[in-house]
Amino acid sequence: MSLVFNTKTFTADRIGQDSVGYNGPAHTLSSMDDLQVSRVYPKPTVTFSGVGRNAVKLTRTLALTGALTITGNAILQINASIPVGAASADIDALVNDMAAYLATADAKTAIKALQVNF
Numbered sequence: 779m780s781l782v783f784n785t786k787t788f789t790a791d792r793i794g795q796d797s798v799g800y801n802g803p804a805h806t807l808s809s810m811d812d813l814q815v816s817r818v819y820p821k822p823t824v825t826f827s828g829v830g831r832n833a834v835k836l837t838r839t840l841a842l843t844g845a846l847t848i849t850g851n852a853i854l855q856i857n858a859s860i861p862v863g864a865a866s867a868d869i870d871a872l873v874n875d876m877a878a879y880l881a882t883a884d885a886k887t888a889i890k891a892l893q894v895n896f
Contacts, residue, residue, distance in 0.1 A: 781813065788813045802838070809839040810851055820862050827862035854889075 781788045781800060792799030796818065802811030814835040820828030835855040842850050856876070860869060879885050887893050 804838065809849075810837045811839070812837045822862070829859045829861050832858040832860075 779790050779798075786803050788800035788802045790798055791801045797814060797816035800813040800815070802813060804811035814833075814837075816833045816835075818831040820830050822828040833855060835853060837851055837853050839849050840852050842848060860872075
């Protein structure tokens with residue numbers, strides 16, 4: 779199975795019980811372009827239904843300028859923790875809001891300049 783977004787195709791390469799690793803179009807023996815999708819099923823107790831957890835991690839090797847090395851790996855990871863029983867529409871709204879935030883100049887400034895106060 780493949781994932782396609784931003785005109786890039788990521789192809790399943792490492793399939794585990796609760797995770798799948800995908801190779802992106804720039805993946806080579808010496809350069810990473812990897813997407814990892816993983817999950818943890820809820821662990822209910824007698825008083826709580828639990829939360830489902832999901833993580834998506836994108837790792838890409840970048841050329842560096844003005845650094846001590848010529849390349850380095852950049853990682854962007856999103857972790858989700860959703861309580862059992864959450865409405866599908868509420869989850870959609872949560873994901874849509876995060877996706878919209880990540881596309882803003884503020885999010886890019888936070889990542890590029892390590893700025894957290896706007």
